[in-house]
Amino acid sequence: MRRFGLILAGAALVLAACSSSTASAPPTNGSAPAGSSSAPGSTSQAANPTTAPVSGGSHQFVATLTVTGAVKFTLTFTDSLSVLPACSALAKTGFSSNTWSIPQPNTQDSKLNWNVQPYTGPGTYSDPKTFGNSVELTGPKGDEYDQVDSSVGSVTVNADGSGSATFQNLQDSNEKAVSGSETWTCS
Numbered sequence: 001m002r003r004f005g006l007i008l009a010g011a012a013l014v015l016a017a018c019s020s021s022t023a024s025a026p027p028t029n030g031s032a033p034a035g036s037s038s039a040p041g042s043t044s045q046a047a048n049p050t051t052a053p054v055s056g057g058s059h060q061f062v063a064t065l066t067v068t069g070a071v072k073f074t075l076t077f078t079d080s081l082s083v084l085p086a087c088s089a090l091a092k093t094g095f096s097s098n099t100w101s102i103p104q105p106n107t108q109d110s111k112l113n114w115n116v117q118p119y120t121g122p123g124t125y126s127d128p129k130t131f132g133n134s135v136e137l138t139g140p141k142g143d144e145y146d147q148v149d150s151s152v153g154s155v156t157v158n159a160d161g162s163g164s165a166t167f168q169n170l171q172d173s174n175e176k177a178v179s180g181s182e183t184w185t186c187s
Contacts, residue, residue: 058080058081058082059081059082059084059086059087059186059187060078060079060080060081060082060186060187061078061079061081061103061161061184061185061186062076062077062078062079062184062185062187063076063077063078063079063102063103063105063182063183063184063185064076064077064182064183064184065077065105065110065112065180065181065182066180066181066182067110067137067139067178067179067180068178068179068180069176069177069178069179069180070139070143070145070172070176070177070178071139071140071141071143071178073109073110073139073140075105075107075109075110077103077105077107079103079104079105079184081186087160087161087162087186087187088159088160088161090161090186091121091122091157091158091159091160091161091186092121092122092159093121094116094119094121095119097117098117098118098119098120099115099116099117099118099119100115100116100117100119100125100155100157101113101114101115101116102114102115102116102155102163102165102182102184103182103184109140110137110138110139110140111136111137111138112136112137112138112182113134113135113136113137114131114134114135114136114153114155114165114167115131115132115134116130116131116155116157117130117132117134118130119157121157122157122158122159123156123157124154124155124156125154125155125156125157126152126153126154126155128147128151128152128153131147131153133146133147134147135147135151135153135167135170136170137167137170137178137180139178143172143176144172144173145170145171145172145176145177145178146170146171146172147167147170148169148170148171150169151167151168151169151170151171152167152168152169153165153166153167153168154166160186161186162183162184162185162186163183163184164181164182164183164184165181165182166179166180166181166182167179167180167181
């Protein structure tokens with residue numbers, strides 16, 4: 001699971017190198033809202049896992065993750081896409097290797113990793129086989145909740161790159177469970 005994040009980071013750097021020689025459209029959104037969280041002990045910050053500069057405009061996911069159950073929190077964050085294709089092109093192709101990754105908060109307080117593979121374009125994905133045990137949530141206190149046989153999940157990606165995801169019954173090592181949802185826009 002963590003190895004996939006490294007693969008995505010490498011793909012992002014390759015895309016950044018390729019796109020630096022082509023002209024891009026001007027930015028469609030001049031300002032990025034700051035992320036905020038109601039998680040205990042959290043600080044407000046925008047997630048920005050990609051920092052490689054790219055000429056031209058930038059685009060981003062703005063997402064809200066809500067978790068209930070053994071831990072409860074809501075986190076709103078921004079995920080930079082400046083090294084990836086525009087939202088509608090990204091929705092068609094996915095990130096790399098026919099994979100879609102839902103926007104991932106990258107804060108000190110929590111992380112959510114979730115990948116869909118094979119990704120075949122906009123639509124709803126609910127077959128657990130397409131998630132490949134990739135659903136993993138780290139809560140505000142560092143607790144890790146993973147996909148188990150009884151977990152249920154669904155990811156919807158729209159043609160404009162926006163979407164939603166829901167999950168039920170992710171469990172920690174003590175079988176404490178969490179459920180939640182994430183919605184995002186792409187601009």
